[in-house]
Amino acid sequence: MSVVGLIFSNIHDSSIPELTSKRTMASVPYGCRYRLIDFPLSNMVNSGITKIGVIAHNNYQSLLDHIGTGKDWDLARRSGGIKILPPFISAYAGGSSSKLYTTRLEALYGVMSFISRCNEEYVVLSDCDGICNIDLSKIVDEHAKRQADVTIVTRKITEDETDNNDGIVVSFDDKDVVTDVSTYVAGTFGVEVSTNIVVINRLFLLSALRDAGAHGETHFYHDLIAKRLRRAKIFRHLCEEQYIQIASLESYFSSSMKLLESNVRDKFFNVENRPIFTKLRNSAPTIYASGSSVKNSCIADGCLIEGTVENCIIFRGVKVGRGTVVKNSVLLQDTFIGNNVSLNCVITDKNAVICDGRVLSGHSTMPFFIPKGTMV
Amino acid sequence: MFRNKECVAMLLAGGQGSRLYALTEKTAKPAVSFGGKYRIIDFPLSNCINSGIDTVGVLTQYQPLVLNEYIGNGLPWDLDRAHGGVKILPPYQGKDGADWYKGTANAIYQNMAFIKMYNPEYVIILSGDHIYKMDYSKMIDYHKKMNADCTIAVIDVTLEEAKRFGIMSTDENSKIFKFAEKPQNPDSTKASMGIYVFNTECLFKYLTMDAEDPNSSNDFGKNIIPQMLSAGEKLYAYPFVGYWKDVGTIDSLWEANMDLLGENPELSLGDEDWRIFARHGAQPPQYIGKDAVIENSSLTAGCEIYGTVKNCVLGAGVKVLEGATVCDSVIMDNAVIGEGSEVMYSIIDSDSVIGKSCKIGAPIKSAKGIAVIGEDICVPDGTVVQDGAMISKASDLDKEGK
Numbered sequence: 040m041s042v043v044g045l046i047f048s049n050i051h052d053s054s055i056p057e058l059t060s061k062r063t064m065a066s067v068p069y070g071c072r073y074r075l076i077d078f079p080l081s082n083m084v085n086s087g088i089t090k091i092g093v094i095a096h097n098n099y100q101s102l103l104d105h106i107g108t109g110k111d112w113d114l115a116r117r118s119g120g121i122k123i124l125p126p127f128i129s130a131y132a133g134g135s136s137s138k139l140y141t142t143r144l145e146a147l148y149g150v151m152s153f154i155s156r157c158n159e160e161y162v163v164l165s166d167c168d169g170i171c172n173i174d175l176s177k178i179v180d181e182h183a184k185r186q187a188d189v190t191i192v193t194r195k196i197t198e199d200e201t202d203n204n205d206g207i208v209v210s211f212d213d214k215d216v217v218t219d220v221s222t223y224v225a226g227t228f229g230v231e232v233s234t235n236i237v238v239i240n241r242l243f244l245l246s247a248l249r250d251a252g253a254h255g256e257t258h259f260y261h262d263l264i265a266k267r268l269r270r271a272k273i274f275r276h277l278c279e280e281q282y283i284q285i286a287s288l289e290s291y292f293s294s295s296m297k298l299l300e301s302n303v304r305d306k307f308f309n310v311e312n313r314p315i316f317t318k319l320r321n322s323a324p325t326i327y328a329s330g331s332s333v334k335n336s337c338i339a340d341g342c343l344i345e346g347t348v349e350n351c352i353i354f355r356g357v358k359v360g361r362g363t364v365v366k367n368s369v370l371l372q373d374t375f376i377g378n379n380v381s382l383n384c385v386i387t388d389k390n391a392v393i394c395d396g397r398v399l400s401g402h403s404t405m406p407f408f409i410p411k412g413t414m415v
Numbered sequence: 416m417f418r419n420k421e422c423v424a425m426l427l428a429g430g431q432g433s434r435l436y437a438l439t440e441k442t443a444k445p446a447v448s449f450g451g452k453y454r455i456i457d458f459p460l461s462n463c464i465n466s467g468i469d470t471v472g473v474l475t476q477y478q479p480l481v482l483n484e485y486i487g488n489g490l491p492w493d494l495d496r497a498h499g500g501v502k503i504l505p506p507y508q509g510k511d512g513a514d515w516y517k518g519t520a521n522a523i524y525q526n527m528a529f530i531k532m533y534n535p536e537y538v539i540i541l542s543g544d545h546i547y548k549m550d551y552s553k554m555i556d557y558h559k560k561m562n563a564d565c566t567i568a569v570i571d572v573t574l575e576e577a578k579r580f581g582i583m584s585t586d587e588n589s590k591i592f593k594f595a596e597k598p599q600n601p602d603s604t605k606a607s608m609g610i611y612v613f614n615t616e617c618l619f620k621y622l623t624m625d626a627e628d629p630n631s632s633n634d635f636g637k638n639i640i641p642q643m644l645s646a647g648e649k650l651y652a653y654p655f656v657g658y659w660k661d662v663g664t665i666d667s668l669w670e671a672n673m674d675l676l677g678e679n680p681e682l683s684l685g686d687e688d689w690r691i692f693a694r695h696g697a698q699p700p701q702y703i704g705k706d707a708v709i710e711n712s713s714l715t716a717g718c719e720i721y722g723t724v725k726n727c728v729l730g731a732g733v734k735v736l737e738g739a740t741v742c743d744s745v746i747m748d749n750a751v752i753g754e755g756s757e758v759m760y761s762i763i764d765s766d767s768v769i770g771k772s773c774k775i776g777a778p779i780k781s782a783k784g785i786a787v788i789g790e791d792i793c794v795p796d797g798t799v800v801q802d803g804a805m806i807s808k809a810s811d812l813d814k815e816g817k
């Protein structure tokens with residue numbers, strides 16, 4: 040099996056502008072010590088994919104910082120490994136490549152030279168808005184066995200899903216052959232939408248991209264896929280694993296809180312042979328001081344907990360002061376919380392500082408967000 | 416072509432650490448876990464990289480598998496280098512036969528060719544037995560300033576403790592005029608920390624002389640240093656102030672772990688300017704359950720706590736299940752404390768599983784000593800392990816246990 044991975048790092052930035060104003064969707068922190076890109080990256084690495092291109096668009100400093108040489112995912116390689124593919128903008132105004140891409144299809148045009156230089160048989164595309172731990176090699180095997188051109192990995196929309204901005208509904212027949220792709224209408228349940236994890240034959244992708252370009256197509260699903268439903272063999276594969284999509288600040292909050300359920304944690308983090316890798320920070324262990332009280336919380340290394348913490352997700356390097364009570368909150372990296380503070384349903388971005396005695400509260404349906412580096 | 420290295424570090428990591436008993440049954444002492452997510456050797460290795468020394472030879476001999484695997488290519492310490500970096504140096508077979516490392520000096524003597532590859536001006540000799548944070552570059556600067564042939568790092572100890580160390584007597588300029596190994600009546604309190612900076616040429620000269628002496632025990636403290644002193648070489652003592660602990664015994668290892676806890680811990684590992692690096696796997700965050708109680712403890716990635724943890728240092732992936740209580744103990748990576756079990760004043764090595772309703776050790780105030788459970792031991796439900804017991808393998812449980 041020879042597969043190259045392609046990850047779109049910016050595609051869903053508009054979903055949670057609060058967290059992506061200064062970073063890509065790919066580098067949004069999640070689950071105490073991870074960034075969203077760790078999930079597609081680890082899934083690829085665990086499936087034996089060792090050549091991965093990460094398509095960047097804007098704001099990708101934090102992404103570069105997180106990926107580094109790729110050694111934390113064992114992707115620092117002489118041949119293959121990880122490559123960040125920044126946008127290619129011509130120096131001459133007015134040229135066809137003088138503006139940034141706006142759609143998935145245009146993003147793929149931009150990296151056509153990368154795709155054509157590969158010699159792998161298959162390409163796996165993935166976004167960064169889904170949290171899952173899945174074995175992609177099984178999906179690629181199935182794709183190869185069916186001699187498919189495209190396999191779209193789908194998931195079922197269940198009733199507890201409240202927001203799904205721009206999902207693509209995938210319709211299919213009894214042989215899993217895709218018959219239609221359409222835009223999701225909010226409030227419909229039971230349908231299957233694309234996870235945007237897509238397996239494509241590399242040569243098919245290249246010729247489809249050239250053809251799509253010649254015909255002025257702009258949308259990956261509505262044009263490139265829809266217009267080839269009859270000509271090409273396009274299948275769907277239902278993802279049966281735990282899959283959480285982050286589509287808004289509210290769903291970021293609720294999906295973070297899901298990690299307090301042990302079966303969810305197990306399905307993401309304790310799968311045999313499929314660990315989720317992340318950039319190692321070499322934090323010291325977390326210290327729980329005398330007088331601290333921690334219940335039902337996930338906590339990263341490098342923290343100092345002196346107060347009371349309940350139902351929280353706490354990232355690396357957070358300090359919670361004495362007499363402070365933090366409940367139902369997500370505290371990102373290096374948040375500093377002074378003494379005698381009370382927080383409930385709050386999301387603090389990186390390096391936020393909450394001074395002594397502050398009382399802040401949101402609601403689980405509308406968490407109170409404190410931007411990066413803000414002092415309250 | 417690469418630049419010569421100014422200083423090459425040689426890290427003696429072949430010791431068995433026999434006074435750690437069960438903990439060094441399968442691993443060399445430098446690979447023994449410390450502080451939850453570290454191993455003893457992380458301290459000298461991190462000190463090296465933080466001091467600008469990027470070439471480290473690690474001399475291994477006793478049970479090297481875990482140590483070799485742990486050091487690997489040196490990536491966690493930024494010691495994976497195109498030229499230099501960390502290299503494992505095991506004993507080898509030469510033209511005239513094969514030899515184990517007969518002593519600390521002999522180990523370096525057998526690897527003189529390694530040092531020559533980098534053509535350094537100075538060689539610093541380190542050991543993998545101590546927990547400390549030290550800037551070796553300051554010591555090398557001192558060595559240069561004193562125009563010394565050899566500089567030995569010393570730490571002030573009490574007169575009582577001095578009997579356990581190599582003791583340096585120095586003049587007012589810190590020049591050493593007398594060295595006594597574990598003296599009964601010490602006339603100084605400057606104890607050798609086992610850290611030596613040598614001028615390379617001088618080191619090679621004395622190592623070669625020492626190797627030719629059949630009566631020598633090929634040891635730095637016993638042979639090389641006294642030889643150099645009697646030949647009138649310039650030896651200086653470099654005073655070190657700060658936390659330094661030999662973790663060669665069960666008690667001192669436990670104490671050093673406890674030094675990480677408390678209001679103002681004696682040893683802090685969260686120092687951003689002097690980070691201690693370690694190799695660790697992809698463990699998920701810690702999870703603290705609804706009924707858990709944690710007090711004055713240090714926890715790291717992968718821990719899952721449903722019971723009570725007080726005054727403890729827990730390693731990665733440790734699980735304390737419902738109703739279990741762990742007090743005043745050091746629990747190493749991936750150990751599991753079963754439901755309703757009580758662990759007091761103990762050290763439990765990695766991968767061991769304590770069953771349900773066991774009782775390990777006794778309260779710290781009344782215990783005879785620390786109870787130790789070795790690596791990868793399965794302790795059946797309801798087992799009682801006495802305070803001070805040493806369980807190296809499962810069969811010890813029948814003898815010492817119930």
